[in-house]
Each structure stands twice: as C-alpha cells, then as structure tokens.
Amino acid sequence: MRPTTDELIVGIRNVLEDVLVPELQSDWAQAMGTQMALMLQHLEGREEREPNFLAEENSKLEEVLGKANTALGSAAIAAPKKPTEESLEGLRKHNENLREAITVAIQVAYDQGEYGFTDLPSDRLGITDALMEINLAQATFWEPIGFTYAGRKR
C-alpha cells in the first residue's frame, strides 16, 4: 500500500525540518525538533533492518561463545538454545541469553586463573576483537542518532 511506512516517515521528516523546526522559538524546542528529525531518519527502513541485524549479531555472539568455550575446556558454559521461531522477540531474547552466557564465560575465566594488572580474560579467551566489532556494528545501527549540544546558557 502506498505511501509505505518509509515514505510516510520521510514526509513527516521533511515537514519537521523545513516547516516546523525553523518556527520553534526556544533552544529546548529546537533541540528536540532536531532530535526528532534524526530519529525519523533512523526509523526509515528499520523494520526490515532490525531482524537481519539481530540475526547477524546473534550469529557472531554464538561464534564468540564457541571460541570462549573451546578455551575454557571442561568449564565451558552451556550454549543457550536457539528460539524455535525467528520472531523479533525471539531474536532479542536469544541475544540477551547469549550475552549472559558470554559474561559468565568471562567471569569463569577470571576466577580460574591468575591475572595481573595488564591481563584480561577476554584476551586469553581470544574474543576481544569480535566483541569490539559487535559494539561497533551496534553503534552503526543507531546512526544517525547522536549528540547535539546547542550550547549552555545559565
């Protein structure tokens, strides 16, 4: 059906940026208007983007847990079961469970060994780079939402 969700979002954003924000009087209202425009830009295509993003992140997290478990050997953490249905809610829940399991793996590694000031369990488990990549991918997902400081008056 037309207009599509994205077409409506773009239309709302155009009006917001070109018609409403220039008319707003206070700094606060303008800052909120600008943030709204950024959020609408983020929402364009999110419906399709989010399930793919989560499925990909979950796959990476499964790899991270697998690698950590190989390093942990007999102390390996039970891998969370994949959801039977690949719904958005199922993907989110699986994501939480995987993050929980990886956190436990890091704690187990920390508890198992002797660690100095310059020594970290995720490095010993060989999962640091992958965790950093996951963090960076998340930051990309949330673009273009960011900080806007209009300046402070007091």
Added chain:
Amino acid sequence: MQGGRGNKLPYQPEIRKRDAAAFLSHALKKPVQILELQRLASGQSRETLVVKTDQPNEPELVFRIEQGGVLGTTSEPEFKLLQALHGGPVPVPKPRWLVEDPKWFGYPFMVTERVEGDGSFGYLTDPEKAQTVLRTYITSIGEMHRYSPEELGLQTLGIPRNTRESTLEQLELWTDRYERYRYGREPLLEEAIAWLRRNIPEPKRAVRLNHGDLSAGNFILHEGKIMAHVDWEWSNLGDPMEDVAFFAYIKGRMFGPPESILALLQEVEEFEIGGDELLYWEIFNYFKAACANIATLKVFNEGRNYGLNMVAIGTGGFLGFTRRTAEALRRAEE
C-alpha cells in the same frame, strides 16, 4: 511499561510558570508571580529552569527538577553538599529548597539562587580565551582538592577512611546503576567491572572532595573569576585522581588533548599524576560514563522522561563509552 508517558506532564513554559509560581507562593508564604522562565537546553540529568519573580528582594532562582532517574542520581545528596559547602572556600550556589514531594513538577527538585555570571561555553570558539578560562578553572580544581573534608565542613556526609574504601563505594554505586538500568548484559563492560574490582589502587592520597563531573558548563564565570561550581550530582569524597582523569580524558577534551590538560593539572595538584593509578581512573571514568548513559534509555522507555536526547545518550553515548572502557583496558596491557 513500554512507550508510556508515565504521570508527568510535558514540558510547557506556561505550565512550568504556573507550577513555579504555585510552589514559590507556598514556600515564601505570599503571592508570587513569575516574570521570566527559561529552560536551559543542555544539562541532561535535570530539567533546569531559570526563574525571575516579581519579588524585589528575591534573586533569580534556578530550579533543578529530577527526570525520573536520568544519569542515576537524586537531588538530596547534592542539596546537602551545597548546604555544607556554601559560604566556604569552594564556591557554590546558595541552596534554598529541597522538595521531595512530586506534586509541584512531577518529580523531586531543588532550588538554588542564581549566581551572577555566565555558565555558557562560547569562549571555546576563541582558543586564546579558552586557554585563559581553562587555567582559571584548573586552578580552582586544585583549590577544591587542597581542603580536607573536615576543613570543608563535610563531616556529616560520612567521610570514608581512605581512598580504597571510597573507590570501592563508588564502584558499587555505579555497578548498581548499571544493573538497575541496563537491558541486556554488555560483556565488555562486565569484564571492566571485574577488572576495576580487582585492581583498586592502594591508598596513597588523602580523601578529598570530588566534583565528579568537571566540565565546561559546570562552573559560572564572571569577570575572569569562578563564581560557583555547579551540577554536583556525581560528587563524592574519594580519590581526587578521579576528578583529574575525568576532566583530562572526558570533558576536558573540549579544551585540548589529555596530555596538555594533565600537565596543567599537575601544576596545581599536590599529588603525582600518572602511572597505573591514572590509568585505573581513566578506565573507571569511562565505565562511569557508560553506566550513567544507559540510565537515560530506561527512563525514556518507561515514559519517565521523553526528552529525545535521552535516546542519543542511551544508545550512541553508552556504546561509545563502553568501547572507550574496553580500549583503555587494552592499553593497560601495552
């Protein structure tokens, strides 16, 4: 509750004027009208209103209204600190009222007198002026750290025995905020918590007053003098290396790179800045910033505050500080 509006009315200047007039009429026991009310556009943890009344003997007032747990703090400790500090060597605004009852603005709030001067940071666009302000500010930071808590009259706030005890307290406080406000777990941050717990520095310095959020915009400047330090909600009695690292690695970057900020701070601080302890506090402060940022997302999603800047802080801000925490931890290995 997802996407709810809670029980808070949206910010509207006329409603705020009416509410402020009602409160001040109650507090001053006479009819008060609001002549001017301005909401400051920045400042994430409180809705901050500057109010001018029709009372000739009443100075302009600053209302700082909580926003349902944004950045994980409440007004009471800040208000008590201002009460203790006001009139002493560390300049702060005069506190007037702490109001826990949410009937006036939907949330607890505090009121201080407005300090003459400017809290904006337009000087940052003029490099020479910015460096002058920076030196003035850093001198005042050194002065803040020179006094013992007893000299500042802070005995009633509970003084930790040493910096190890205070650091553990701060770590517990921020970890608790992370646990309270997070959604899923963030393994990189969880690892940092474990590392911070294992590597608390041995006490080498006396406990001092930390502002906790040293930043351009968190002091009032008038004719080249710091008239007041404001926004004390992250303050604590602890290791002053916390303030040093926070300013150098986080907010001081508005003035210049950490190395130059640290060199200036070394000129005014009575302890040696550097080594593993500085690195510890750099990591701690990134962790603290990440924890503070994630709090904003929950209060937004629960409808307790629907400022859209909350989302920016709770997503991009949280992820950014998580990454910086993990990167700094890796620098510890080098």
